[in-house]
Amino acid sequence: MATLSPLLKQATPVLAERGEGVYLYDTAGRRHLDFTAGIGVTNTGHCHPRVVEAAREQVGTLIHGQYTTVMHEPLLRLVDALGDVLPDGLDSLFFLNSGSEAVEASIRLARHATGRPNIVVFHGSFHGRTMGAAALTTAGTKFRAGIGPLMPGAAIAPFPQAYRYGWTEEEATRFALRELDYLLVTASPASDTAAFVVEPVLGEGGYIPAPPAFLEGLRERADRHGILLIMDEVQTGYGRTGRFWGHEHSAARPDVLITAKGLASGFPLSAIAAPTALMEKAWPGSQGGTYGGNAVACAAALATLQVIQDEDLVGNAARQGARLNDGLRKVAADHPEIGDVRGLGLMQASEFTTADGEPDAAAAQRAHRAATERGLLLLTCGAHGNVVRMIPPLIVTGEQIDDALGLWSEAVADAAG
Numbered sequence: 001m002a003t004l005s006p007l008l009k010q011a012t013p014v015l016a017e018r019g020e021g022v023y024l025y026d027t028a029g030r031r032h033l034d035f036t037a038g039i040g041v042t043n044t045g046h047c048h049p050r051v052v053e054a055a056r057e058q059v060g061t062l063i064h065g066q067y068t069t070v071m072h073e074p075l076l077r078l079v080d081a082l083g084d085v086l087p088d089g090l091d092s093l094f095f096l097n098s099g100s101e102a103v104e105a106s107i108r109l110a111r112h113a114t115g116r117p118n119i120v121v122f123h124g125s126f127h128g129r130t131m132g133a134a135a136l137t138t139a140g141t142k143f144r145a146g147i148g149p150l151m152p153g154a155a156i157a158p159f160p161q162a163y164r165y166g167w168t169e170e171e172a173t174r175f176a177l178r179e180l181d182y183l184l185v186t187a188s189p190a191s192d193t194a195a196f197v198v199e200p201v202l203g204e205g206g207y208i209p210a211p212p213a214f215l216e217g218l219r220e221r222a223d224r225h226g227i228l229l230i231m232d233e234v235q236t237g238y239g240r241t242g243r244f245w246g247h248e249h250s251a252a253r254p255d256v257l258i259t260a261k262g263l264a265s266g267f268p269l270s271a272i273a274a275p276t277a278l279m280e281k282a283w284p285g286s287q288g289g290t291y292g293g294n295a296v297a298c299a300a301a302l303a304t305l306q307v308i309q310d311e312d313l314v315g316n317a318a319r320q321g322a323r324l325n326d327g328l329r330k331v332a333a334d335h336p337e338i339g340d341v342r343g344l345g346l347m348q349a350s351e352f353t354t355a356d357g358e359p360d361a362a363a364a365q366r367a368h369r370a371a372t373e374r375g376l377l378l379l380t381c382g383a384h385g386n387v388v389r390m391i392p393p394l395i396v397t398g399e400q401i402d403d404a405l406g407l408w409s410e411a412v413a414d415a416a417g
Contacts, residue, residue: 011036011368011377011379011380012032012372012377013372014026014032014372014377015027018046018047019034019042019045019046019047020045020046020047021045021046021048021393021395022034022035022045022046022392022393022395022396022400023046024046024377030375031375032375032376032377033375033376033377033400033403033404033407034046034377034392034393035376035377035378035390035391035392035404036377036378036379036391037391037392037393038266039235039261039379039391040203040235040240040261040262040347040391041261041262041265041266042262042265042266042393043238043239043240043261043262043265043304043308043313043393043394044265044304044307044308044313044393044394044395045393045394045395046393048265048303048304048307048395050303050306050307051265051300051303051304051307053303054299054300054302054303055267055296055299055300055303057299058074058295058296058298058299058300059296062295063294063295063296064291064294064295065295066290066291067095067292067293068288072295072298074295074296074298074299074302075095075293075295075298077298077302078298078301078302078305079093081302081305081306082271082273082305085244085305086257086273087245087247087253087254087257087273088253089253089275090254090256090257090273090274090275091273091275091276092273092274092275092276092278092279092280093271093272093273094271094272094279094287094292095269095270095271095292095293095298096269096270096271096272096289096292097268097269097270097289097291097292097294098128098260098268098270099127099128099232099234099258099260099261099270100127100128100129100130100133101128101130101270101289101292102234102258102259102260102270102271102272103127103128103132103133103136103197103232103234103258104128104130104132104133105272105287106195106197106230106256106258106272107119107132107136107194107195107197108282108286109256109272109274109278109279109281109282109286110194110195110228110230110256111194112281112282112283112286113194113228113278113281113282114194114195114226114227114228116191116192116193116194117152117153117192117194118153118154118155118188118189118192118193118194119136119153119154119155119193119194119195119196119197120154120155120156120157120180120183120188120193120195120196120197120227121136121137121138121154121155121156121157121196121197121198122138122156122157122158122159122176122198123138123156123157123158123159123161123205124138124139124159124161124202124204124205124206124208124383125137125138125139125156125159125197125198125199125202125205125232126139126143126199126202126203126204126205127197127199127232129143131147131150131151132151134147134150134151135150135151135152135154136151136154136197137204138156138205139202139203139204139205139206139381139382139383140204140383143204155183155187155188155193157176157179157180157183158175158176158179158180159176159202159205159208159210160172160173160175160176160210160211160214161202161206161208162211163208163339163340163342163351166357169211170211170213172211173211173213173214173217176214177214177217177221180217180218180221181221184221184225190225190226190227191225193225193227194227194228195227195228195229195230195255195256196218196221196222196227196228196229196230197230197232198210198215198218198229198230198231198232199231199232199233199234199235199236199246200215200231200233200236200241200245200246200247200249200250200344201235201236201241201246201343201344201347203234203235203236203381204381204382205381205382205383206349206351206381206382206383206387207342207343207347207348207349207381207382207387207389208342209241209249209342209343209344210250212249212250212251212252213250215247215250215252216250216251216252218252219251219252219253222255228255228256228278229252229253229254229255229256230254230255230256230257230258231245231246231247231254231256231257231258232258233245233246233247233257233258233259234258234259234260234261234270235261235347236344236347237257237259237260237261237262237263238259238261238262238263238304238308239262239308239313239314239317239345239394240262240317240345240346240347240391240394241317241321241344241345241346241347242314242315242317242318242321242322242344242345242346243314243318243345244314245257246344249344255274255275255278256272256273256274256278257272257273257274258270258271258272259271259272259273262304263301263304264297264298264300264301264304265300265301265303265304266300267294267296267297267300267301268291268294268297269293269294269297269298269300269301308394311395313394313395314394316394316395316396317345317346317394318345319398320346320392320396320397320398320401321343321344321345321346321347321348323398323401323402324343324346324348324390324392324401324404324405325341325343325348327401327402327405327408328341328348328350328390328405328408329341330405331350331405331408331409331412332350334409335412335413335416336355337352337353337354337360337363337412337415337416338350338351338352338353338412339351339352339353339357340353343389343390346390346391346392346393346394346396347389347391348389348390349381349387349388349389349390350367350387350388351364351382351386351387352364352367352386352387352388353386359382359383359384359385359386360386361380361384361385361386363386363415363416364380364385364386364387364388365380365385366414366415367388367408367411367412367414367415368380368388368411369415370410370411370412370414370415371388371407371408371411373411374407374410374411375407376404376407376408376411378390378408379391390404390408392404
């Protein structure tokens with residue numbers, strides 16, 4: 001008898017039978033408030049009727065039209081629709097299946113376009129588990145340990161984690177940019193650096209928003225040194241932070257944008273976007289793949305984009321995110337074991353610490369389990385596993401936010417004993 005790999009540990013014990021909106025239903029019929037959204041994937045909620053219908057219709061006409069062999073209409077329509085929401089100038093797209101693949105495609109493009117070998121990433125980054133992406137991932141040693149040697153050419157600079165350093169956001173930003181300048185004259189010469197790769201909000205690294213001044217500082221240095229700025233919007237994109245793209249909370253604009261997760265409401269699809277003049281610098285044969293741009297996934301992605309626009313889900317993420325953040329802060333005010341509450345839009349987190357400020361993973365795990373027992377599904381993150389994150393679908397209502405906050409307050413109180 002075959003079994004799943006023993007390394008695939010579930011964050012919750014739920015055996016899901018069906019999903020509807022912000023809820024998952026298990027095989028016993030119990031309803032769970034899903035504030036994981038499949039790790040930020042089901043932005044339109046589980047089984048949105050318009051997404052379901054688009055996929056169902058496409059399955060009946062064309063499932064697989066390999067897009068370097070033939071072309072198909074869902075892909076062409078999606079490219080056209082994405083042109084309306086991508087940053088100005090990013091008018092060329094390459095589609096893949098996963099975030100990790102898209103990250104590696106962006107690195108390949110950056111090295112081809114610049115002729116430079118090095119890539120700078122930042123402490124706490126998560127860019128994937130494949131060999132190239134793992135070399136760029138510093139959210140925890142579990143993602144990169146025991147598989148070396150990793151891809152060469154990756155240099156790591158500090159991310160402005162104000163709470164971790166015990167500084168103001170301004171102090172942390174000045175420090176991070178100063179250390180980046182130092183790295184460019186020591187470990188990774190600017191003339192050898194192809195790209196900076198950054199998440200507008202650290203994901204697995206602890207849900208830490210990048211200060212606007214930090215992203216703008218990266219943009220200035222990229223321009224000064226001829227370095228490409230790559231925004232990894234795998235988790236922050238498609239309205240998650242209350243703007244369509246997470247980097248839009250700053251004035252910085254990317255040379256390359258990576259998107260996945262919320263792109264197709266659960267169907268495997270990712271992409272990189274860049275100016276045509278940059279994309280055409282990729283070497284012949286460097287872009288391709290069997291399943292990228294799958295017709296059903298593209299149909300679902302087109303419906304997803306239409307739902308986000310028609311139902312003002314970006315605006316709802318901003319409004320409900322503010323409500324969620326305010327509620328989380330009120331819970332934290334009554335529980336000193338929560339040292340920090342932070343996030344953008346519907347990407348919020350509570351960090352658990354001991355009385356002397358050290359990471360407290362055990363408390364976070366207790367709160368996480370207690371929430372699950374009450375029917376609220378959450379995830380943890382952070383290098384120490386001491387951060388509990390909330391990622392509800394963008395369709396979430398104020399009433400559902402309040403329901404979740406009530407359950408969370410009970411869970412934290414229960415965890416505190």
